[in-house]
Amino acid sequence: MADETAQTSSTSPALPIQAESLRAIPWQIWVVVVMLGLEGVGNLLAIPQVPEAGIWLAVKGLFIVGLLNKWRWVFVLFVIVAGYHVLAFSMWAPFVAFLNLMLVLLAASALRFYFPQGAGPRG
Numbered sequence: 707m708a709d710e711t712a713q714t715s716s717t718s719p720a721l722p723i724q725a726e727s728l729r730a731i732p733w734q735i736w737v738v739v740v741m742l743g744l745e746g747v748g749n750l751l752a753i754p755q756v757p758e759a760g761i762w763l764a765v766k767g768l769f770i771v772g773l774l775n776k777w778r779w780v781f782v783l784f785v786i787v788a789g790y791h792v793l794a795f796s797m798w799a800p801f802v803a804f805l806n807l808m809l810v811l812l813a814a815s816a817l818r819f820y821f822p823q824g825a826g827p828r829g
Contacts (some may be wrong), residue, residue: 728774730821733772736786741809742766773813781820785813805817 752759764772767788772780788810795803 707756712798727776731776734753734816735819738812739770739773741805742770746770751793776820781813785810788813 743766747764749759749763749766753763769780771777771782773784788806791806792803792810795806
């Protein structure tokens with residue numbers, strides 16, 4: 707009886723992210739995820755004073771989940787939004803713009819993880 711339960715639970719995934727797929731995620735994406743998580747903590751603490759921070763927190767959560775689950779549309783959206791933040795903050799917050807530039811460069815360096823060669827339509 708215990709044998710059947712162990713086999714059933716090991717063959718049906720409880721979470722969409724499996725340990726094998728976590729090991730396949732490039733280190734650049736892990737750095738981006740950690741940085742987004744740290745920013746998310748700041749957003750969480752800012753919610754009482756700035757209610758819009760809840761939206762920022764939700765978007766960061768979407769980016770983290772999407773990047774770890776290898777969702778291509780989230781990867782593209784993340785690069786676009788982070789690139790926009792580089793331009794938007796470049797005049798009045800250069801350090802924030804620099805951090806966002808690092809996020810864009812790190813994510814873009816993992817392009818082949820999300821769009822492997824030969825995976826798309828051929829034309």
